[in-house]
Amino acid sequence: MLKRHPANPLLTPRDVKPSRGGYVVRGVFNPGAALFNDTIILLARVAEGCEPKAGYISVPYYKFNAGQGTAEILEKPQNDPDLQLKDSRGVVYKSTDYLSTISHVRLAQSRDGIHFKMPDKPFLFPCDASECYGIEDARVSMIDGKYYITYTAVSGDGWAAALALTEDFKTVHRKGIIFPPLTKNVVLFPEKIHKKYYALARPHNIGFGRPSIWISESPDLLHWGNHKCLLRPRNISFEKEKIGPGPPPIKTDRGWLVIYHAKGQDQAYSLFLALLDLNNPTHVLKRSKTPVLYPKLPYEQRGFVPNVVFSNGLVVKPDGGIMLYYGCCDDGIALVQTNIPELLSILKQEA
Amino acid sequence: MLKRHPANPLLTPRDVKPSRGGYVVRGVFNPGAALFNDTIILLARVAEGCEPKAGYISVPYYKFNAGQGTAEILEKPQNDPDLQLKDSRGVVYKSTDYLSTISHVRLAQSRDGIHFKMPDKPFLFPCDASECYGIEDARVSMIDGKYYITYTAVSGDGWAAALALTEDFKTVHRKGIIFPPLTKNVVLFPEKIHKKYYALARPHNIGFGRPSIWISESPDLLHWGNHKCLLRPRNISFEKEKIGPGPPPIKTDRGWLVIYHAKGQDQAYSLFLALLDLNNPTHVLKRSKTPVLYPKLPYEQRGFVPNVVFSNGLVVKPDGGIMLYYGCCDDGIALVQTNIPELLSILKQEA
Numbered sequence: 001m002l003k004r005h006p007a008n009p010l011l012t013p014r015d016v017k018p019s020r021g022g023y024v025v026r027g028v029f030n031p032g033a034a035l036f037n038d039t040i041i042l043l044a045r046v047a048e049g050c051e052p053k054a055g056y057i058s059v060p061y062y063k064f065n066a067g068q069g070t071a072e073i074l075e076k077p078q079n080d081p082d083l084q085l086k087d088s089r090g091v092v093y094k095s096t097d098y099l100s101t102i103s104h105v106r107l108a109q110s111r112d113g114i115h116f117k118m119p120d121k122p123f124l125f126p127c128d129a130s131e132c133y134g135i136e137d138a139r140v141s142m143i144d145g146k147y148y149i150t151y152t153a154v155s156g157d158g159w160a161a162a163l164a165l166t167e168d169f170k171t172v173h174r175k176g177i178i179f180p181p182l183t184k185n186v187v188l189f190p191e192k193i194h195k196k197y198y199a200l201a202r203p204h205n206i207g208f209g210r211p212s213i214w215i216s217e218s219p220d221l222l223h224w225g226n227h228k229c230l231l232r233p234r235n236i237s238f239e240k241e242k243i244g245p246g247p248p249p250i251k252t253d254r255g256w257l258v259i260y261h262a263k264g265q266d267q268a269y270s271l272f273l274a275l276l277d278l279n280n281p282t283h284v285l286k287r288s289k290t291p292v293l294y295p296k297l298p299y300e301q302r303g304f305v306p307n308v309v310f311s312n313g314l315v316v317k318p319d320g321g322i323m324l325y326y327g328c329c330d331d332g333i334a335l336v337q338t339n340i341p342e343l344l345s346i347l348k349q350e351a
Numbered sequence: 352m353l354k355r356h357p358a359n360p361l362l363t364p365r366d367v368k369p370s371r372g373g374y375v376v377r378g379v380f381n382p383g384a385a386l387f388n389d390t391i392i393l394l395a396r397v398a399e400g401c402e403p404k405a406g407y408i409s410v411p412y413y414k415f416n417a418g419q420g421t422a423e424i425l426e427k428p429q430n431d432p433d434l435q436l437k438d439s440r441g442v443v444y445k446s447t448d449y450l451s452t453i454s455h456v457r458l459a460q461s462r463d464g465i466h467f468k469m470p471d472k473p474f475l476f477p478c479d480a481s482e483c484y485g486i487e488d489a490r491v492s493m494i495d496g497k498y499y500i501t502y503t504a505v506s507g508d509g510w511a512a513a514l515a516l517t518e519d520f521k522t523v524h525r526k527g528i529i530f531p532p533l534t535k536n537v538v539l540f541p542e543k544i545h546k547k548y549y550a551l552a553r554p555h556n557i558g559f560g561r562p563s564i565w566i567s568e569s570p571d572l573l574h575w576g577n578h579k580c581l582l583r584p585r586n587i588s589f590e591k592e593k594i595g596p597g598p599p600p601i602k603t604d605r606g607w608l609v610i611y612h613a614k615g616q617d618q619a620y621s622l623f624l625a626l627l628d629l630n631n632p633t634h635v636l637k638r639s640k641t642p643v644l645y646p647k648l649p650y651e652q653r654g655f656v657p658n659v660v661f662s663n664g665l666v667v668k669p670d671g672g673i674m675l676y677y678g679c680c681d682d683g684i685a686l687v688q689t690n691i692p693e694l695l696s697i698l699k700q701e702a
Contacts, residue, residue, distance in 0.1 A: 130580070157563060157580040158556030180554040180565055180578040183531060203531040205509030206557070212508060214531055223574035227531040229481070229508040 002292050002324070002336040007114050009299045009332035010325075016046055017120045019104065020071045023048045023060060026101050027304050029327030031108070032138035033247070033313030034147055036169055040113040040315055042325060043123060043138040043149065044333060047101040047304075050075075057083060057091055059098040062126050062134075069126040074098055097156060102126075103134040105151065107169060113315065113323045114335065124164065124172060130155050131162075139312045141188035141248040143197075148221060150186045150199075153177060161186035161201065163221065178224055179203075179216075185244040185261075187312070188221065189281065190251065197221050198281050200230070200258070202244035211242035213260060215282050228282055231274060233262065238272075238291055240265040247314040247324070249276065252340050255285050257347075259324070261310050262291070268307035270294040271326070273347050288350045292343070293326065293336065303329025316340075353643050353675070353687040358465050360650045360683035361676075367397055368471045370455065371422045374399040374411060377452050378655050380678030382459070383489035384598070384664030385498055387520055391464040391666055393676060394474060394489040394500065395684060398452040398655075401426075408434060408442055410449040413477050413485075420477040425449055448507060453477075454485040456502065458520060464666065464674045465686065475515065475523060481506050482513075490663045492539035492599045494548075499572060501537045501550075504528060512537035512552065514572065529575055530554075530567075536595040536612075538663070539572065540632065541602065548572050549632050551581070551609070553595035562593035564611060566633050579633055582625060584613065589623075589642055591616040598665040598675070600627065603691050606636050608698075610675070612661050613642070619658035621645040622677070624698050639701045643694070644677065644687065654680025667691075 013025040026049050031042035050058035050073055057076050062069045074093060076083050084092040090099040105124035108116040124135050133154035141148050146167050153162040158181030165173045179186050182204035189198040197218040202211050213231040216224045233239040241263035249256040256276040263269050270291035277283035295307040311326040322343070324336045364376040377400050382393035401409035401424055408427055413420045425444060427434050435443040441450040456475035459467040475486050484505035492499050497518050504513040509532030516524045530537050533555035540549040548569040553562050564582040567575045584590040592614035600607040607627040614620050621642035628634035646658040662677035673694070675687045 155580075156560045157583070158554065158560055160554075160578065176576065177578040178576050179531060180534060180552065180567065181556045182533070182554065201531065203509065203511075203533065204555075204557075205532045206555075209507045209509055216531065218574055219570070220574075223569055223571075223576035225527065225529050225574035227511065227528040229506075232508070 001294070002338050002342075004297065005114065005335040005337060008297070008334040009328055010114060010335055011044065011108065011116055011118070012332040015116075016106065016118060018048055019046075019120075019122050019125075022051055022058070022073050023071065024051050027330045027332070028106070029330050029333055030137045030310055031313045031325050031327070031333055032140040032149065033315050033323070033325050034140040034142060034169075035315045035317070036147070038111065040110045040323065041140075041169055042108040042110075042116060042313065042333070043105050043140060044108055044118075045103045045136050045138065045327070046106045046122070047103045047134075047330065049101040057085075059091055059100060060102045061098055062102065062132055064126075064128055064132070067127050069128075069131070099133055103136045105135050105138045123169075124149070124151065127174065130157070130160070130177060132156065137185065137312050139187045139248060141190050143188065143190055143221075148188055150178070150188060152184050158182050159184060175222060178222060185312070187245045187248050189249050189256070193279065193281060199224065200245035200249070201227075202242070211244060213243055213245055230282060231260070231284060231287070236289075237266070238262050238264040238270055238294075241267070243272070246271065246311045249281070250314075250316055250322070250340065251278070252344060254278075254344055256281050257340065257343055259292075259311055259314070266307070268295050269310050271309060271311055273343060275344075275347055286347045288347055290350065292346060295328075299332055299334060300328045303331030305330040309334075352645070353689050353693075355648065356465065356686040356688060359648070359685040360679055361465060361686055362395065362459065362467060362469070363683040366467075367457065367469060369399055370397070370471075370473050370476075373402055373409070373424050374422065375402050378682045379457070380681050380684055381488045381661055382664045382676050382678070382684055383491040383500065384666050384674070384676050385491040385493060385520075386666045386668070387498070389462065391461045391674065392491075392520055393459040393461075393467060393664065393684070394456050394491060395459055395469075396454045396487050396489070396678070397457045397473070398454045398485075398681065400452040408436075410442060410451060411453045412449055413453065413483055415477075415479055415483070418478050420479075420482070450484055454487045456486050456489045474520075475500070475502065477504075478525065481508070481511070481528060483507065488536065488663050490538045490599060492541050494539065494541055494572075499539055501529070501539060503535050509533050510535060526573055529573060536663070538596045538599050540600050540607070544630065544632060550575065551596035551600070552578075553593070562595060564594055564596050581633060582611070582635060582638070587640075588617070589613050589615040589621055589645075592618070594623070597622065597662045600632070601665075601667055601673070601691065602629070603695060605629075605695055607632050608691065608694055610643075610662055610665070617658070619646050620661050622660060622662055624694060626695075626698055637698045639698055641701065643697060646679075650683055650685065651679045654682030656681040660685075
């Protein structure tokens with residue numbers, strides 16, 4: 001088991017100002033992470049709902065105009081005949097779906113990686129109909145000096161993986177949907193391997209099989225193919241429901257070090273390790289037998305979704321130290337500090 | 352409504368020899384089609400099960416060795432304690448799934464497009480674990496003199512869209528999975544549009560929305576991106592459940608003519624028309640209001656899956672005549688003969 005930082009949780013909804021009046025921050029979680037100059041940057045998912053108002057149903061929604069999204073509120077009397085309560089996720093008003101919370105991505109920055117400042121302004125905000133139910137779980141991969149951000153775009157057409165690009169964490173260029181629905185958790189390898197880019201993803205399969213980790217190739221980061229199933233959930237209780245990619249793979253002498261999430265029989269999300277061949281990442285060398293992180297502390301066990309540790313962001317420091325950030329219960333953000341030798345030695349003992 | 356050919360159905364399971372002893376052909380349906388020299392070629396889906404044997408459960412399965420699949424039979428006494436009957440789709444034996452039928456692709460050829468000869472040997476047979484539950488619904492697009500075949504590869508990891516290439520309908524080169532699970536019904540446009548290849552697909556969305564037709568771009572036919580939702584099911588009873596792409600789009604003066612399938616409130620599959628901008632196929636110009644083909648005749652209403660007309664193959668003859676082949680009830684193959692002016696005039700009247 002990895003060691004939690006004593007300052008955990010580093011960020012909670014109380015630290016985040018809503019993106020507009022009438023909104024309430026329900027969670028700040030699942031951050032992508034990057035080292036930019038001497039600053040550690042988190043791209044955190046911020047989920048917002050509406051302030052409750054007695055006798056009314058209020059839900060957030062986004063309105064789009066010329067590539068810009070604005071946050072709005074639908075407020076209707078509880079007994080409005082056009083209003084149908086659905087489940088905890090939202091309501092239907094005049095046959096349009098509304099959700100109880102919608103996410104966008106907020107940038108937080110820190111010198112020490114522990115104390116973060118977060119501007120009030122969203123960093124990545126839904127900008128068209130393909131993102132009308134929000135933007136979730138950004139992952140940042142630094143490739144050739146540029147920062148590529150993969151995130152989940154959610155809409156009435158399902159959820160899909162989109163790509164954006166920034167060089168300065170100020171201007172962002174959107175590159176469209178790179179994996180069709182229903183794909184989540186797309187993460188890019190930080191460099192080309194034999195002239196090809198690689199990504200890990202978690203397509204949503206149903207019927208046969210359980211959601212697994214796939215690997216895909218690209219000539220240009222925009223177009224993807226040669227999709228292959230790489231890692232499947234094993235018949236162990238921790239991985240019973242599904243597994244999916246975590247933060248960008250880390251290049252080590254021994255291979256590509258992969259941190260992935262698993263959802264178990266008890267519905268808890270935990271973190272596991274795998275090692276892929278350096279020259280051929282479609283070849284799995286090792287896989288840990290037990291979680292390296294499992295929800296144990298109060299902030300990992302209690303929150304919007306109980307018993308969740310979920311990581312999609314880490315920073316490898318020049319000295320080989322790893323700051324591994326993780327979302328807790330779709331609620332807050334926490335940190336474990338580790339390093340490459342420690343993770344490799346866990347894999348060596350366990351595999 | 353389009354006019355059926357009086358010789359329908361052109362092919363039924365009785366016309367097809369099983370791929371091995373002990374197998375029974377349950378359906379020959381959903382053919383891709385191509386004009387190759389002066390021959391009309393169908394790449395038909397052949398679904399096979401096992402000959403029933405009293406007191407036993409027999410199911411087909413494929414064994415793989417060095418890129419070759421061989422057809423096998425699992426035969427167990429009905430009361431075998433390791434055997435669990437699942438649903439109509441199959442059984443579980445020692446925690447491995449088996450299906451009641453598995454599909455491969457068989458080539459049929461004809462001079463007149465009506466009378467077909469079908470060799471006993473499969474044309475495309477599952478060759479690795481990603482196809483272990485079969486190969487379904489091939490579509491053929493002729494691009495720059497080569498024939499590109501997209502098909503559904505089914506395995507324990509879900510179903511995905513794979514690509515294969517042939518120049519002579521003898522040697523086939525497999526190009527891997529081009530759309531991750533759960534994607535079906537991928538069909539390629541027959542030429543580049545402004546230096547990009549295009550495809551239509553039906554990703555499987557669930558939760559929000561209903562399965563729709565998406566459009567994607569590629570520089571090389573192997574890697575795909577910029578996925579966009581193009582056509583969604585409308586609130587009409589014929590399209591209530593889902594819609595998906597049919598045969599390759601046809602280039603006309605007025606735009607790309609698209610034939611698509613729709614599953615309605617009554618669970619029937621029917622065929623509709625749409626017209627896309629010639630220069631920008633992400634732009635929909637027209638869409639028919641009623642089906643151009645709806646299950647009406649006995650061979651379209653009764654069979655393995657009742658009330659299905661489903662098309663993934665057509666041939667445009669040099670004189671502009673269209674041979675539109677379609678699967679009936681996952682059982683047989685039928686034909687309508689039409690032409691570009693007739694389809695455009697339906698769209699003009701209806702849109």
